[in-house]
Amino acid sequence: MKQIYENYTAEDQKVWGILFDRQFPSLPKAATTEFTKGLKQVNFTNEGIPNFEKTNEILRGLTGWEIYAVPGIVEDGLFFELMANKKFPATTWVRKMSQLDYLEEPDMFHDVFAHIPLLANQAFVDFLQAISQFGHEWIEDEWAIHLLSRIYWYTIEFGLIREDGEVKIYGAGILSSAGETKYSLSDEPNHFEYDVDKILETPYRKDKMQENYFIIESYEQLYKSLPEIKSKIEAKLKQGKEAVV
Template identity: 55%
Template sequence: MNLLQQQYDGYTPEDFEVWRILFERQMKRLPAAASAEYQESLKRIGFTADRIPHFDEVKERLADFTGWSLAVVPGIVPNDIFFNLLLNKQFPATTWLRKMSQLDYLEEPDMFHDVFGHVPLLTNTAYTDFLQAVSRIALKHLDSELAIEVLGRVYWFTVEFGLIRENGQLRIYGAGILSSGGETEYSLSDVPRHLPFDIEEIMRSPYRKDVFQEKYFVIDSYEQLYLSVSTIEQVLDKMLQEEALEAKSE
C-alpha cells in the first residue's frame, strides 16, 4: 500500500473552523472528564484550537517520547494493514475533517477522532506496548474471522471506549469518547454500566457502533492493559477451541 501524505495547504477555512469548534468544545468538557495522563499528553503533544496539527511536527514529538509515528490513510483500512502499521509503531490516521453539518455525528472516523482522540496517549509507553501486543496477536490470526472479531472487541472497549479510575473517580481515556461531546458526558453518567476490567467478558461482548455504549470497562492503570496480554491469548485460544468443537458437532 502506498501511504499518503497530509496535504496541509489543501485545508480550507471551514476545515480550520471545524477543528477550532471541536477542539474548544471538548477542552471545556475534558478537564473534569478525561484522564490525567491524557490531559498531560495533550499538553506534551502541543495541539491548539487555532491550528490543525501538522503531521510532520506531530511525528517529531511522538518520536521523542515513544518512537511512534503517524501513517496517513484514506479511511478505515484492511486488518492486515492496520495491525502491521501498529506493530511497526505507526498509527493510521486520516487527514480529512468532517463538514460543519457533521459536527455532532459522523459515521466514519475523521482526523479529529484519529488525531485529537488517539495521538496524545501514543506518548505513553504502557499504552503503546499494549497496542503492539494486541496487533502481534491479531497478525497471527488474520485468517480467523472469530479471532479478529474478538480482538476487535478488546480494541473497542479499551482504546476506543475505555475508562480509567483515578483517585476514586471515573475518567476517560478511550478516543471514541474523547472526541465525542455527547459520549463524554454520557459515559460518566449513571445511565451506562461501569464494569471492572475483565478481559474474558470484554472478548465475549459484542458491541454496536451506531449508539452510545451500554457498558464501559474500567481499568486501574495503563499498565493493567499491557499486563492483560497473556490473558487475551489464553481466552482467544479457548474461544477458538470452542468454535472448533461447535463446528465438529454440526
C-alpha cells in the first residue's frame, strides 16, 4: 500500500502537531542525542505529517533504510522479512483527537515519530536488521520468536542508554508517550544494566507502563551483543527440545 498524503484531514494534521508539541520540549533532556539528531535529519516538525516519499529519499542516503507503509500491525513473518530487507513497517493512520492520551494499537505517531529518527544511526539499524534476520530464520519456532520479542521489547521499544553519565531514552515505545517518558527516567521503575540473560528471563506487559528498563552504554554495544543473543536463544531452544525428549 502507499501513503496517500492528500487524504489526511485538517484534524489529522492538527493531531500530529499536538502530539509533536507535547513531546518535543522534553526531548533535549530526556531523549538520546541520536534521536534528536535524527529528528532534524529527517525533517520532522510540528507543521505537518511526514511525507513518506520525501523521508525515504533522506533515509536511503543515510543508512539505506526506508519506511514501508502497512495498514496496521502486521504478522511476525512479514514484520521480520521487511526489516531484514531494511524496510520499516509503519501505518499511515493517525489517532483521533479523542485518542490523544490512550491508544490500543500503535498509530503513525508511534511508528514514524518515535521509530524513524533512529533509522539514521548506522549501528542501531545494523542491530535492528540483524535481529530481524534472526526472526525471519526462526519464524516457525514460536518459543524462539517469543524470546526474541523480549530483546526487541527491551531495546527497540523500551530501551534506555547512558550518555555522558546521564540515562536517556532511545526506545520508541517510551518516546511516543509523554507519560512514559517522564516515568521511565524516574526512581519508580527498576533500572538494570543491559544483560542478555536477564532480558531473556524477563516477561513484559503491553497494557501498562513497564516495571523494568535496561540501559545500554552505546548502540555499538547492542550490535556487538548479537552473537550472544543468537547463541543464548539457540541454547534455550535446545534445552527446551531436550526437556521434551
